[in-house]
Amino acid sequence: MKSLEENKNFKLTEWRKEWIAFSNKWQADTKIYPVKAKGDALAIAKALYRKYFGWIISMALKKSGGLKKMSRAVKTCTFI
Numbered sequence: 001m002k003s004l005e006e007n008k009n010f011k012l013t014e015w016r017k018e019w020i021a022f023s024n025k026w027q028a029d030t031k032i033y034p035v036k037a038k039g040d041a042l043a044i045a046k047a048l049y050r051k052y053f054g055w056i057i058s059m060a061l062k063k064s065g066g067l068k069k070m071s072r073a074v075k076t077c078t079f080i
Contacts (some may be wrong), residue, residue, distance in 0.1 A: 001008040
């Protein structure tokens with residue numbers, strides 16, 4: 001976002017190196033975080049799926065020419 005706001009090129013190679021280092025450290029970590037479940041896990045998972053992956057359906061609708069063509073496909077999708 002910062003590069004867009006400042007109208008500068010995004011330094012992808014530098015970002016990728018930082019991201020890989022961060023990701024590897026996080027994945028190798030063995031810390032255990034205490035959690036207490038609250039609410040319906042399935043409902044929460046469905047809401048998160050729709051929030052972060054709902055755009056896929058929107059894009060498919062736009063590319064297919066509308067809701068009529070996609071309605072059957074969307075109705076048969078199983079959301080986690």
